[in-house]
Amino acid sequence: MTDERMFDHRPDPELGAALRQALEPRDGTQAAFVDRVLVRYDAAQAAAGVPTWDVLAAWARPRVAAAVAVAALCGFLVGRALQAPDDASFDTAFEPTSGPGLAALVTASAPPDASVVFASLVEPR
Amino acid sequence: MGSETEGELVARTRAGDKAAFGALVDRYAGQARRVARAVLDDPDEADDAAQDGFLSALVKLDRYDARRPFGPWLMRIVANAATDRRRRRRVRRAEPLDPGLVGGGPRPDTEAVRSELGDRLRAALAELSPRRRTAVVLFDVEGYSHAEIAEILGIPEGTVRSEVFHARRRLRTLLADWKGA
Numbered sequence: 001m002t003d004e005r006m007f008d009h010r011p012d013p014e015l016g017a018a019l020r021q022a023l024e025p026r027d028g029t030q031a032a033f034v035d036r037v038l039v040r041y042d043a044a045q046a047a048a049g050v051p052t053w054d055v056l057a058a059w060a061r062p063r064v065a066a067a068v069a070v071a072a073l074c075g076f077l078v079g080r081a082l083q084a085p086d087d088a089s090f091d092t093a094f095e096p097t098s099g100p101g102l103a104a105l106v107t108a109s110a111p112p113d114a115s116v117v118f119a120s121l122v123e124p125r
Numbered sequence: 126m127g128s129e130t131e132g133e134l135v136a137r138t139r140a141g142d143k144a145a146f147g148a149l150v151d152r153y154a155g156q157a158r159r160v161a162r163a164v165l166d167d168p169d170e171a172d173d174a175a176q177d178g179f180l181s182a183l184v185k186l187d188r189y190d191a192r193r194p195f196g197p198w199l200m201r202i203v204a205n206a207a208t209d210r211r212r213r214r215r216v217r218r219a220e221p222l223d224p225g226l227v228g229g230g231p232r233p234d235t236e237a238v239r240s241e242l243g244d245r246l247r248a249a250l251a252e253l254s255p256r257r258r259t260a261v262v263l264f265d266v267e268g269y270s271h272a273e274i275a276e277i278l279g280i281p282e283g284t285v286r287s288e289v290f291h292a293r294r295r296l297r298t299l300l301a302d303w304k305g306a
Contacts, residue, residue, distance in 0.1 A: 009271065009286065011264055011265045011268055012265050012293065015261075015265050015296065016265035016266045016268075018300075019246060019250070019261070019262055019265060020159065020266045021242070021243055021246075022242070022246035022247050022250070023159040023162050023247075023250075023262065023266065024155075024159070025155070025158045025159075025162075025168060029172075030151070030155065033150075033154050033172060033175070034151050034154055037147075037176050037179045038143065038146070038150070041143050041146060041180075041183070044183050044184055047184070048183070048184040
């Protein structure tokens with residue numbers, strides 16, 4: 001192959017023939033190759049005959065059902081939480097179960113007894 | 126069957142004629158196997174890829190535009206099948222192939238009948254990038270045009286010209302001593 005051949009934009013018959021020989025499959029394997037492809041013909045056709053959406057739908061159906069169930073459960077829980085009575089206002093939260101209460105303590109002119117402050121902090125509501 | 130045109134065979138294959146598909150496979154088997162081997166080196170793996178390509182083409186035949194030549198369309202599918210296999214193989218094998226093993230390892234039954242030139246060419250091809258050797262095989266062996274190869278490989282036509290040029294130059298260098306001997 002000359003330099004001209006390398007730049008030539010036509011096939012090089014000499015190189016082509018040599019490469020063809022180098023890449024040629026083993027003798028007598030052509031018919032066997034055709035047979036092995038045809039053996040898979042039916043399976044390939046069958047796979048091609050199943051529409052993609054059917055495959056996706058079959059795959060997705062159980063997951064869609066699971067997602068609907070989870071969504072329903074979440075909806076039920078959220079709905080129940082929203083319907084619960086709102087009886088925990090700030091006033092009731094600061095209302096003491098016993099004693100003078102927080103408002104009385106912070107507005108009193110005389111400092112409260114330490115035991116009263118401690119009791120208002122640790123007493124369960 | 127042998128006298129039927131390519132278009133007729135494609136039409137019959139589309140209609141579900143298995144024999145017509147067999148005729149198409151027979152017509153393009155050599156070309157597909159050589160192209161797959163240009164990508165993969167290994168002859169057995171190349172046959173697997175060529176088979177994948179034919180069956181993939183069968184499944185996609187509805188998408189083939191019958192006004193265009195069938196060969197480049199099929200070769201693109203075969204080249205893609207071979208490239209996919211090569212990619213998967215690269216993932217499986219962390220180590221690069223030993224150049225001495227390129228070609229599928231020792232195959233005493235076939236090595237004996239291969240010529241020295243064939244051995245040198247295979248070794249020379251193995252040193253080229255897959256795209257470069259596929260381009261030169263499609264051009265110089267299979268006779269496809271630069272434009273068709275560009276379509277097959279999914280690269281610009283100018284890149285094809287460059288790949289063929291560099292492949293030829295490399296092959297020439299590697300074969301120079303053989304030709305001189």
